[in-house]
Amino acid sequence: MTTTIETLPAAPPRSPFRAWAAERVFRYAVRDLPVTVSFPDGSRLGRGGPELRIVRPSAFFHRLGAQANIGFGEAYMAGDWTADDPAAALTPFAARMATLVPAPLQVLRRWVDARRPAAERNTPDGARANIHRHYDLSNELFEAFLDESMTYSSAWFEPGDDLHAAQLRKIDGILDYAGVRAGSRVLEIGTGWGALAIRAAQRGATVTSLTISVEQRRLAEERAAAAGVADRVTVSLTDYRDAGGTYDAVVSVEMIEAVGEEFWPAYFATLARVLAPGGRVGLQAITMPHDRLMVTRRSHNWIQKYIFPGGVLLSVPVIEEQAARVGLRVVRRRSLGPHYARTLAQWRARFEAAREQVAALGFDEVFGRLWEFYLAYSEAGFRSRYLDVWQFGLRAAG
Template identity: 85%
Template sequence: MTTETTETTGTGRTALPAPPSSPFRAWVAERLFRHAARDLPVTVSFPDGATIGRGGPQLRVVRPSAFFHRLGTQANIGFGEAHMAGDWCSPDPAAVLTPFAARMATLVPAPLQAFRRWVDARRPATELNTPDGALENVHRHYDLSNELFETFLDESMTYSAAWFEPGDDLAAAQLRKIDGILDYAGVAAGSRVLEIGTGWGALAIRAALRGATVTSLTISVAQKKLAEERVAAAGLADRVTVELLDYRAATGTYDAVVSVEMIEAVGAEFWPEYFATLARLLAPGGRIGLQAITMPHDRLLATRHSHNWIQKYIFPGGLLPSVPVIEEQAAQAGLSIERRRGLGPHYARTLAQWRTRFGTARDRVAALGFDEVFERLWEFYLAYSEAGFRSRYLDVWQFGLRSTG
């Protein structure tokens, strides 16, 4: 574990940097961590038998020196890498991370917040979501392996928040979510629909079953291939066209434009162009259905230039908007938000089910060529995300928009 490469290779082996050496930063990190954890409803244990915290879900520090060196030199990134390396573990990582997520803004004492610029990594210029940059960023996540995603998604292959009602299993809750966003966009028989962000075709299929004609855009080669296979298997190839095309290059006019959890991959620099594109492609009287993961506005302002673990390992170039940003950008593009619903708790439940499914599919994941470091990476990703929604630090919204023109 000495290489600086952090991508999953073609053989599924995940390279992980060795813990950097910085005794002073490790010393500071240890004291800050102990100070934060002592008042949280968690139990942090160390190899010498010592524990801190007020009791609750367990976080076991396996290798304290490596853990605090990673934390001290790379903060959020180091904490995630420490889990990947096995420097800490937990029988229920989502539960133990939730109290930390709930206090995200205050874990570091206010007087030390000013030092963020010297501690937090800065976002690499190479991850800017230009058309070429977006193509590379998407490739690093969505083209990992369709079979990998099949290990934890339901049969609809839907990779976004579900919407549960009593009696729903995950597949039914995903279809409920899709129907909700299609309803916001007014999709019906005869509708011309543009989908920005294909996924693996579930929404396009659902819209076509309503009698709509769908053009779906993706820049993931792997997703396009499987989505087209699924569309054909559903007997809907005459109603659905999947194009390998950046949203900025889209042309035409559509009665409905839908985009589910794609805005998170746009980047702040391109938010105005994204909303202007939605408005440009919308026919008079048409509607937009937008689903977006959001973070608190103050945290967005504090961290928008930082580079975190999720961006480094899961969604390069990604940035969550806030609700005020969506409202502002929509208004500037001449769009009004007419309807909205929050599904944050439903996302926590969705992620919990994904994490359980992934955990029971470890043999299959290994058979696909992914190593133990990758498995711990993916476990941390799902648990970290679940904790964000459980704590309400993160939320997810469906918006129904119209043109104000």
């Protein structure tokens, strides 16, 4: 079998005027960037730096003109452009994300930005479909590039840490924020492949972990049994909105990005509803600048189309506001943004080293380039500090 999350258009949409306009905007945008954009005719743009090679200029600019951000990623998938180090080449673009397009042309956003498909709304049924498209691709795919804990979120590195040690440090940081210890009743929203639930159970806690991924549940249960904590870990195929019970600690690591703006109130209401008096919440969330969130919140980008359908990043002010509405307040926080850049760089290196293994699983070359771009694009976001990731400790206000 050959597998991709979405089907790449066989040929770029043809619109000579839009392609012409896209080329003008692109040339204007890169003229002062610390990159080298090279063309087949030997011409170059930029102030010098990591090289981005345009292989098929006509196809590249037609894709860019058709769907801007989405087209840029699709052009990489199709091989219309390439780079020896795509993360390095993309970082200068990410650093100037807000100003790449000249201010007078920002008003044209509504004509070039794709709109979010209604089918990707994170209703209970929609959320299951969205999660299935990514997390149920293949457990073996994720095993190919994650560390042995199968942790798919930012690590927290200290000197001497390898990726595995850094992932356990991150998990311990969240458990500490939530006050998890022997005897704690813990609710985890978003199981992943069970690493956090296992770590909490090894502290002596009893864990109920919620997931809506069938594949993740299966492997998480197997891993909990192998770790000898199956009696203290229950993995439930349950939507967070249906969570029941009362818990001393609620933990959730990089799941909130999949909730969607429409359902942020329901997510935070769940945290408050299930938290016992005096309980704590440990939350890890990827964030973007608040002003950029306000501008892009209704747009549909490449990551949403090909990687995380229905996903929307939050900002720190939004997290604080949503928490306050349900009587919670942030009492502790730490930023791990640079650590995520390092995590993604290691994942990308591991994925590239495992390309033959990935192909043997049935994933085609376009899928390989898709994931290469996804990991590099994300790394660039954190390297430039356009993106950040935070660990939050929350408690009831008052």
